[in-house]
Amino acid sequence: MESVNAQWAGAFEVVHESDGWQQFRRLDSALFMPPATNGLEERARMCAGIHATWTATSGHVVIEAEGPEDGSPFDVLVNGVLRHRVPGGGRVSHDLDLDNMPPHSRVQVWLPHYGFLRVLEVSLKGQDVKVAAETGRRWIAYGSSITQCRTANGPSEAWPALVARELGWRLQSLGFGGECQLDPAVESTISQLPADIISLCLGINSYNVAAFSGRTFASQVLGFVSNVRRAHPGVPIAVISPVLSVPRENVPNSAGWTLADYRKAVADVVRTVRERGDANVHLLDGASVFAMEEAVALMPDTLHPNNEGYRLMAERLGPRLAAVATG
CATH class of the missing domain: 2.60.120.260 (Galactose-binding domain-like)
Structure with missing residues (x-):
């Protein structure tokens, strides 16, 4: 044996x-x-x-x-x-x-x-x-607790794990509960890792602790995306704006911004990057992942999806990420 x-x-x-x-x-x-x-x-x-x-x-x-x-x-x-x-x-x-x-x-x-x-x-x-040798596209998935998926029943049922297994991709999960704040340590790590597709799920942690204001958030996202692009020329980048969180959508945080404001800023950055000539940066609208009634039913604490919610995220984001990866 x-x-x-x-x-x-x-x-x-x-x-x-x-x-x-x-x-x-x-x-x-x-x-x-x-x-x-x-x-x-x-x-x-x-x-x-x-x-x-x-x-x-x-x-x-x-x-x-x-x-x-x-x-x-x-x-x-x-x-x-x-x-x-x-x-x-x-x-x-x-x-x-x-x-x-x-x-x-x-x-x-x-x-x-x-x-x-x-x-x-x-x-x-x-x-x-x-x-068994790892094969398939190398995928770096950066985000918050909604990417780390603590509330999934098990590690193989986190939505990035479900997508990676479905698509046959090699997953590098950079989901950090409460800590998705565009840190230089993350930017440096992404720059060092090999990648065939990169996803960046941005905004919810910045809203929750008011880490950035209307003056600083979009500029910080633009700098982060630009530095990732510099390290990975030609690699498809999917920027995912925050999924719905009903109590936060229209309630300003201490920096004066609502979650909808952070979502719009993420979209504005992607539009700007594309207008400046980088058509391989793509927006995945987080507000379209769940319908409002689904967000209410699948987020018991109003913020984190439950296991069923993570499975639905995988079903809906997986095909969109596959489309980004294949151009």
């Missing part, structure tokens, strides 16, 4: 500790500036989108890890179908059978998308076990 350790996709860096444990980073830390960026650094140590893939004919998955009690679960998929969902909180030890698999099945382990995690071992033991 072969035993093959995980090779991780979706991490900017895997940190190997001297005692054999692993930690994960989704951002380059060179431009962190404590204490201002402590929240961003914390989110960047969470494992949204990080996964491993093997092929095998039979076997079992071994997981030895530790995380916070409120951490998200691990998901184990066989040929795209959820086989096991197991807790990720506390010190965890799982040995998960993968019975009755077709020969050379595709096995994936998705790490918990919320909560700081340390891994001692994730391996697949069985017959004909091999690490």
Whole structure:
């Protein structure tokens, strides 16, 4: 029986500790500036989108890890179908059978998308076990908690994970709950990563904490998009404006702007960039992702979609992103 350790996709860096444990980073830390960026650094140590893939004919998955009690679960998929969902909180030890698999099945382990995690071992033991090479378009998905998807039932059901699996893309999730503020650390990380398509979901966190005003927000978005373009000439960029959040649509924050104002500013930036000659930057209107009644029904806290809401986001954004990727 072969035993093959995980090779991780979706991490900017895997940190190997001297005692054999692993930690994960989704951002380059060179431009962190404590204490201002402590929240961003914390989110960047969470494992949204990080996964491993093997092929095998039979076997079992071994997981030895530790995380916070409120951490998200691990998901184990066989040929795209959820086989096991197991807790990720506390010190965890799982040995998960993968019975009755077709020969050379595709096995994936998705790490918990919320909560700081340390891994001692994730391996697949069985017959004909091999690490499966990642293929497909390389997709960087930047956004807020609505991209990190804490309220999804499991990491494989976050909307970027659903889209990546449906389209056969290689996901690099840069979703940071409460911390999508156009930080230089994110811009630098995106600039260093290979990409075939980039999505930037912008505006909701800036509204919530009034990080930018009418004077500064559009200019900051324009600078961010322009620097990403400079690092990735010719790569399609999809800029997604905020999805509906009913109580915030017409209520000004402390900077005097409504969520609708932030959405319009994102659209204005994309229009400006396109008028200046970059036709490969595209607007995906967040207000069209959910109808008003859907936003009410699928966002129990008025801000974050539930699991059904994330699945609907994937169904509606996936084809639009595919269209952007193919021009």
